[in-house]
Amino acid sequence: LTDDGDGGDGGDGNGDGGDGTAGDGTGTGDGTSTGDGGSGGTTNIAIVSSPAGFGDRAFNDLALEGLQNAAEEYDIELQQVEETDQSQYGTVQSRLAESQNPDYDLIVLVSYNHTQALQTNAEEYPDQRWMLINAHVEQPNVAGYTWANHEMSFQAGVLAGTMTTRELSHEGNTLNPDNATIGFVGGVDGALINAFERSYVAGAEWVNEDVDVRVGYIGNYTDTQTANNIASSQYDAGADIVYHAAAAAGQGVFQAAQDAQRFAVGVDADQSVTLPDYQDVIMGSAVKYINRGTAEVAQAVVEDNWESVQGPNVLGLEEDAVEVVLGQAVGPKLPDVVTQNLEESKQAIVGGDITVPCTAGGCQD
Amino acid sequence: MVRASVLERFAIAVASTLLALLLGAVIVAASGYDAVEFVTALVYGAFGTISNVAFTLRQTTMLLLTGVAVAIAFRAGVFNIGVQGQFVVGGFATVVTVLFLAPFLPTGVVGGVLLMLLGTAAAMLVGGAYAAIPGVMKAYADANEVITTIMLNFIASGVVFYLVDSHLRPEGASAPNTEQLPSYVDLPGFAFGSSSFSVIGLGVALLTAVVVAFVLGRTRYGYDLVTSGHQAAAAAYAGVDPKRTVVLTMTFSGMVAGLAGAMFAIMILGYYSDPSTFPRFGFDAIAVSLLAANNPLGVIPAALLFGGLDAGGQYIGFTLDVPRQLVDGVVGLVVLFVATPELFRMAGRRTGLGGDEE
Amino acid sequence: MTTENAGQFAVRLDGITKRFGDVVANEGVDLAVESGSVHALVGENGAGKTTLMSVLYGLYRPDAGTISVHGEERRFSSPRDAIDAGVGMIHQHFQLVDTMTVLQNIVLGQEPTSGGLVDQASAREDVKAICDTYGFDVDRYLDTRVEQLGVGVQQRVEIVKSLYRGAETLVLDEPTAVLTPQEVDALFDVMAELTDRGRSLIFITHKLDEAMTAADRITVLRDGKAVGTVDAATTSREELARMMVGRDVLFEVEQRETTPGDVLVDVDDLRVRDDRDLEQVGGVDAEIREGEVLGIAGVEGNGQSELVEALVGLRSVDGGSISFEGTDVTETSRRRRIESGIAYVPEDRQEEGLVQDYTLARNALLGNQTLDPFERGGFLDWSAVRDHADDIIDAYDVQPSDREAEAASLSGGNQQKFIVGRELERDPAFVVASHPTRGVDIGSIEFIHDRLLEMRDRGMGVLLVSSKLDEVQKLSDRIAVMYEGQFVDVVDPDDVTEHDLGLLMTGDSPTDDRSGDGDREVEL
Amino acid sequence: MSVTEYANPVRVTVGVGLLVLFVVGGVATLLDLPGAELLTVGAAQRALQAAIPIALAAIGGLYAEKSGVFNIGLEGFMIFGALAAAATASIASGEGAVTQAHLWLGILVAVLVCALLTVVYALLTIRYRADQIVAGLAVWFVALGFGPFTATVIWGGVSSPSLPNVDAITVPVLAEIPVLGRLVFDSSPLLWLTLFLTAAAWVVLYRTRYGYWVQAAGENPQALDTAGVSVNRVRYATVIFSGAMAGLGGAVLSIGIGSGFTGTGVTMVDGRGWIAIVAYLFGNYNPVGAFGAALLFGAMEMLQIQLQTIGIALPGSITELFPYVAVLVVLAAVGYTRMPAAVGEPYETEK
Numbered sequence A: 001l002t003d004d005g006d007g008g009d010g011g012d013g014n015g016d017g018g019d020g021t022a023g024d025g026t027g028t029g030d031g032t033s034t035g036d037g038g039s040g041g042t043t044n045i046a047i048v049s050s051p052a053g054f055g056d057r058a059f060n061d062l063a064l065e066g067l068q069n070a071a072e073e074y075d076i077e078l079q080q081v082e083e084t085d086q087s088q089y090g091t092v093q094s095r096l097a098e099s100q101n102p103d104y105d106l107i108v109l110v111s112y113n114h115t116q117a118l119q120t121n122a123e124e125y126p127d128q129r130w131m132l133i134n135a136h137v138e139q140p141n142v143a144g145y146t147w148a149n150h151e152m153s154f155q156a157g158v159l160a161g162t163m164t165t166r167e168l169s170h171e172g173n174t175l176n177p178d179n180a181t182i183g184f185v186g187g188v189d190g191a192l193i194n195a196f197e198r199s200y201v202a203g204a205e206w207v208n209e210d211v212d213v214r215v216g217y218i219g220n221y222t223d224t225q226t227a228n229n230i231a232s233s234q235y236d237a238g239a240d241i242v243y244h245a246a247a248a249a250g251q252g253v254f255q256a257a258q259d260a261q262r263f264a265v266g267v268d269a270d271q272s273v274t275l276p277d278y279q280d281v282i283m284g285s286a287v288k289y290i291n292r293g294t295a296e297v298a299q300a301v302v303e304d305n306w307e308s309v310q311g312p313n314v315l316g317l318e319e320d321a322v323e324v325v326l327g328q329a330v331g332p333k334l335p336d337v338v339t340q341n342l343e344e345s346k347q348a349i350v351g352g353d354i355t356v357p358c359t360a361g362g363c364q365d
Numbered sequence B: 001m002v003r004a005s006v007l008e009r010f011a012i013a014v015a016s017t018l019l020a021l022l023l024g025a026v027i028v029a030a031s032g033y034d035a036v037e038f039v040t041a042l043v044y045g046a047f048g049t050i051s052n053v054a055f056t057l058r059q060t061t062m063l064l065l066t067g068v069a070v071a072i073a074f075r076a077g078v079f080n081i082g083v084q085g086q087f088v089v090g091g092f093a094t095v096v097t098v099l100f101l102a103p104f105l106p107t108g109v110v111g112g113v114l115l116m117l118l119g120t121a122a123a124m125l126v127g128g129a130y131a132a133i134p135g136v137m138k139a140y141a142d143a144n145e146v147i148t149t150i151m152l153n154f155i156a157s158g159v160v161f162y163l164v165d166s167h168l169r170p171e172g173a174s175a176p177n178t179e180q181l182p183s184y185v186d187l188p189g190f191a192f193g194s195s196s197f198s199v200i201g202l203g204v205a206l207l208t209a210v211v212v213a214f215v216l217g218r219t220r221y222g223y224d225l226v227t228s229g230h231q232a233a234a235a236a237y238a239g240v241d242p243k244r245t246v247v248l249t250m251t252f253s254g255m256v257a258g259l260a261g262a263m264f265a266i267m268i269l270g271y272y273s274d275p276s277t278f279p280r281f282g283f284d285a286i287a288v289s290l291l292a293a294n295n296p297l298g299v300i301p302a303a304l305l306f307g308g309l310d311a312g313g314q315y316i317g318f319t320l321d322v323p324r325q326l327v328d329g330v331v332g333l334v335v336l337f338v339a340t341p342e343l344f345r346m347a348g349r350r351t352g353l354g355g356d357e358e
Numbered sequence C: 001m002t003t004e005n006a007g008q009f010a011v012r013l014d015g016i017t018k019r020f021g022d023v024v025a026n027e028g029v030d031l032a033v034e035s036g037s038v039h040a041l042v043g044e045n046g047a048g049k050t051t052l053m054s055v056l057y058g059l060y061r062p063d064a065g066t067i068s069v070h071g072e073e074r075r076f077s078s079p080r081d082a083i084d085a086g087v088g089m090i091h092q093h094f095q096l097v098d099t100m101t102v103l104q105n106i107v108l109g110q111e112p113t114s115g116g117l118v119d120q121a122s123a124r125e126d127v128k129a130i131c132d133t134y135g136f137d138v139d140r141y142l143d144t145r146v147e148q149l150g151v152g153v154q155q156r157v158e159i160v161k162s163l164y165r166g167a168e169t170l171v172l173d174e175p176t177a178v179l180t181p182q183e184v185d186a187l188f189d190v191m192a193e194l195t196d197r198g199r200s201l202i203f204i205t206h207k208l209d210e211a212m213t214a215a216d217r218i219t220v221l222r223d224g225k226a227v228g229t230v231d232a233a234t235t236s237r238e239e240l241a242r243m244m245v246g247r248d249v250l251f252e253v254e255q256r257e258t259t260p261g262d263v264l265v266d267v268d269d270l271r272v273r274d275d276r277d278l279e280q281v282g283g284v285d286a287e288i289r290e291g292e293v294l295g296i297a298g299v300e301g302n303g304q305s306e307l308v309e310a311l312v313g314l315r316s317v318d319g320g321s322i323s324f325e326g327t328d329v330t331e332t333s334r335r336r337r338i339e340s341g342i343a344y345v346p347e348d349r350q351e352e353g354l355v356q357d358y359t360l361a362r363n364a365l366l367g368n369q370t371l372d373p374f375e376r377g378g379f380l381d382w383s384a385v386r387d388h389a390d391d392i393i394d395a396y397d398v399q400p401s402d403r404e405a406e407a408a409s410l411s412g413g414n415q416q417k418f419i420v421g422r423e424l425e426r427d428p429a430f431v432v433a434s435h436p437t438r439g440v441d442i443g444s445i446e447f448i449h450d451r452l453l454e455m456r457d458r459g460m461g462v463l464l465v466s467s468k469l470d471e472v473q474k475l476s477d478r479i480a481v482m483y484e485g486q487f488v489d490v491v492d493p494d495d496v497t498e499h500d501l502g503l504l505m506t507g508d509s510p511t512d513d514r515s516g517d518g519d520r521e522v523e524l
Numbered sequence D: 001m002s003v004t005e006y007a008n009p010v011r012v013t014v015g016v017g018l019l020v021l022f023v024v025g026g027v028a029t030l031l032d033l034p035g036a037e038l039l040t041v042g043a044a045q046r047a048l049q050a051a052i053p054i055a056l057a058a059i060g061g062l063y064a065e066k067s068g069v070f071n072i073g074l075e076g077f078m079i080f081g082a083l084a085a086a087a088t089a090s091i092a093s094g095e096g097a098v099t100q101a102h103l104w105l106g107i108l109v110a111v112l113v114c115a116l117l118t119v120v121y122a123l124l125t126i127r128y129r130a131d132q133i134v135a136g137l138a139v140w141f142v143a144l145g146f147g148p149f150t151a152t153v154i155w156g157g158v159s160s161p162s163l164p165n166v167d168a169i170t171v172p173v174l175a176e177i178p179v180l181g182r183l184v185f186d187s188s189p190l191l192w193l194t195l196f197l198t199a200a201a202w203v204v205l206y207r208t209r210y211g212y213w214v215q216a217a218g219e220n221p222q223a224l225d226t227a228g229v230s231v232n233r234v235r236y237a238t239v240i241f242s243g244a245m246a247g248l249g250g251a252v253l254s255i256g257i258g259s260g261f262t263g264t265g266v267t268m269v270d271g272r273g274w275i276a277i278v279a280y281l282f283g284n285y286n287p288v289g290a291f292g293a294a295l296l297f298g299a300m301e302m303l304q305i306q307l308q309t310i311g312i313a314l315p316g317s318i319t320e321l322f323p324y325v326a327v328l329v330v331l332a333a334v335g336y337t338r339m340p341a342a343v344g345e346p347y348e349t350e351k
Ligand SMILES: Nc1ncnc2c1ncn2[C@@H]1O[C@H](COP(=O)(O)OP(=O)(O)OP(=O)(O)O)[C@@H](O)[C@H]1O
Pocket: C020, C023, C024, C025, C043, C044, C045, C046, C047, C048, C049, C050, C051, C052, C411, C412, C439
């Protein structure tokens, strides 16, 4: 306890000077802030977006959704901060941490882009609690949450690898059983998405060693048109299933699937639900429950149970935090072998019999 | 005459900002938000607290440097739309230099200062060289610099991202970020407790503006450059080699843009990352420079104005639930009105509030 | 005027006043142009001629006064109104779109159309008909882009353009400034043809001889006021000049005999290309000695500009060499050439000689920015520059509204005097003067001529390029005639007539032997 | 300035065509690629499709610049167009499904909205003599802000829900023609519209009086003025046209061939407005040339995608730069495009 107090004072020394002059009786608030949640008052949570911004139909929206769900259950006041400029993260973080009106009980930072800035700020503001999505900073006041993108992508590969040599027909969309060609469309060609790609390839190869995977990157997460073009090119080249890891731009892939009358695999959320217009081509989605993660941390703060979430949390197949779900419309038509393969590979991964390439954070080379 | 026009520019800047804010407030109100709160938050966010001021000044520093870079080129009649790209490669050069040389130099203040100087020099070198490309292309291949510099912006961003992500990303990290610069490679905050603003940075920017103003006004090189911008044929008549001047101008402009990159890397970011997530200083700088009539000293107040808008805009983003894009739009309006001094001159004349008869 | 004979005037201006801010460009000007006549308008630079005609053409609205056409009062709010009333104008600077063809230019604004498209065939027919009627050769160039034509043709295009628009009254603003004597004669024929067919002309000129030759009546403007109208047949040069300037003017320049010294500039087989990469100077040899003026006569566009630019270092050469004071300077930069004593009074004072929105002081530095005492170690000494500007203003009788005035606010003559002053004050060894008095009024012409001769007498070499043959003849010690990029002849100014020069300039040899003396060698 | 100043449109187009062939051929040979896999009919079709929005905006932009106003705000107007089209289609359909009629209505409204917005821009640049470069950049900033903002007001997020796009039209017999059939006769009507507009723009510019006036307004406004045609009226018309065309390009992007409006980051327009400017400069202000240049970009983009699909070992972040590098290479090689002499200069008759 003494330890904690010292750290707090030291850290607050600079910040408090300013706060004191700003006034409005924050003296008491400061002292009790960390215990606020427990004492039954309103819990204030801020969420800062990744450079993709909210509305990405991917992890920004999912993370937000989790907090909104929590807010329905608990007395939570939510502040949404959209910041698409990475160089501002340091400032945004410290401005939020210093804020007294309201005094935030938790600041959720979406995506690894916040990591570097948080390394400084977690130390600078030891009384502030942080949740970092997709990375971690080793500090007592940080909860790092990473989802096993590689594991779910492996499963997506299993799905595609299983189906590419099988027959399927749904509302005029078909598969070509004569070749084993599938596709992958990524957002930015970097470590993070490379993990999706390689695990997907590994998953498909686990089913069928001869599978041919066509790969393309858009260069960003917004250009649906390019996503469409890449996917179309892959369908042209014989791919009959394309998996995307391109956030909002991924829609273009589904559109291309409809034009080519082939199939696609969605990402992050069950996209056959979130994008019902494309139900007819979405064979399945690699889903990660970011919303559950943010809700869990929000709950822990409300219930003053920080220890349960503090530290690095890698959530994978084992924790049922990621999985492949089959499409609403197409799923029922898939043969049982799909579910069998998915289950078998899941057990093998959890049991350590399969080593999925890369890590939750990305590929390290 | 000169004083009148300085006053006039100032009045126009104020008027266009006010008009844009007014329009913005109307849009805010029309979209069902509280307009008064919006404006109050904007001002408070810019100047309300010490740390808000620090943030304003930090943005000012960057806009001042990039604005001066733009001003140099525009004064010579060269449209350097590529300050953003030059700034990006400049900052990259700083980080690479510092990371590469740090193991060979002492740690602590001495090493820090040395590394910062070397890193800054590298930034200016690389920024200048990168800007020289469109300069050479304009001079020797008649390639329109507006196009080439825009293309080079895209290319700078793509290549730097590639290099950072595939060659400079530390073991075990997944973010496309380089390693953090050593902690002693940083500018001290002094009066401002901010970790990303330093009075020294602002000082460097101010000094740059003064030096550039001096070069343009008091040296032969500046006379040649400005004359080229006013009237290319007359400059050639006076013995100015137009091709060399284009290349030199772009290089000079790019060096200042590179310096901005160095400040960004050292003072603000402390590492390097995907440039597409960086602020658009290089574009905002065009408006800043224009507002200042491309006068390096005029860039100082212009940068302060835009710095304040930036800081206020960010503050609004996390205090009100007004979408952040609205603030960006309002800043765009300021730029639009700044580009249109004639609107205010006419209004001034009509209302009898002055404005010269031309 | 009674209403009965009002119709005899094609155009009448009554009490026209036009102000630009504080400047009164026209003040109560009356002008009556009889139908079927040529009416000349003369006056010094800035007298208000162009402004008056712009009012007539609907470009400017007068602050006071009325315009009537064939006795009917008209109000023009745009050139369109003037065109509709049958008034056409050919500007000092041609109003042609360089990148469009001659035909497109002629019909611009009044294109015949069929089915929404421009009816090229009928346009062509109409234009051909006009050319046939007046004997123009313009129809040969209908599909040529204007930028590829010489000034003479461009001018005829302008005239055809006006006629195409049904101009009854045609204003010609200084049409002869850029023409050869032959072209001038041709223009006068055209003008006569036009008046014979009932058109009326207003003809602006600085050249009194031309006014007396071509016009029926002459109106003189001074300081924006009409000082009088005289009959061309009964007036004299002296009378006109006095009306224009308000004092007596000397027409003769004293030509002192001088003995040229050593060779100063030696040009050997020089070849130069223009911006379009066409060879404009095709092997020129020349020598210019100290204390000598070499005049170059020629129709514009025969390579004079390129030759001059190559000499002063503004254009790289394609072959041959230039040496100055015994040193090869072919590859030397413009700046080095300035420093080594080559001065240049450029053809285009607006674009090259002055930075229009710089003050005179800043303009005084133009070309001097590497010279002591204005520059030391890269730094400029503005007080030295300002002093220098003051010296030029005083010594060369430049009359700016104030010393901080921008160059653009000076009249053409004053701009020219400032440039001449700046170039000569550098005390060069060699001066290249290109059309040094173009568009300059008589008073200033005298002054500039005197300065150039004074310099020659002090041992400087001068290369003079001018489209005014009288000027070339008066100032030169020798005249080289340039045609299609070469010196076709070098003649003695005292032994040659304007007529013969004109023939040489168009590539013909004078048939009679008055050009004499077997002075035929092209080598200098 | 050199001989290249006179490089005519034909030369530029031929040069560009040769360059594309050269690059494609070169890359294919170097990497020993099967040409058949690289150059598929599908890729050609997509290249054509990718060219549509760029070509539309480019044709508008070139009219404005031909008449003397550099509309550097094309990118911004495209964003507004993309948004307006998606918003109209989605609002018009109410709760029900978005039909083809809604889409066409959306496209029409986008054109009108952008034309209206450009009226303001034209007033500022022509009447109030705003600096054209800065005003154009400002339009971009404003669009980047208010575009996604309006989306938030309408849909509660910066992007629209997914929307259908305009159906392709198959011409019965002609569509059977081997390659051409699939490229042209089994394609989006928007491609035909673009081809038609390209041809029409060419005819108007070079064969009608309005075209002459546009050229004169940019080259020698005074000549036009003294010919009795109002320079500024011509310029208002072309600038408003450029906004309308950029709006059309944006609309095509969002609901013509795309799947709704995406407002994250630099939005779905993603630099195409800038490329449009480059395209018409490449095309030397000739509408047909501009279309050709737009096609070049489409082709370069498809080329890099095809290379990825075939699996050549270049990082995606580098191959994506192909179109930009191509611009630089072609500019350096073919070089000069001659700007109309009076671009950027406001014109006034009488003070
Ligand atoms: N657009 C203008 N704005 C302001 N003042 C002008 C303008 N045009 C002409 N002036 C003024 O009006 C006076 C008359 O000019 P104008 O052009 O009519 O002279 P000019 O007789 O045609 O001279 P020149 O022989 O040099 O062509 C000038 O002295 C000038 O000061």
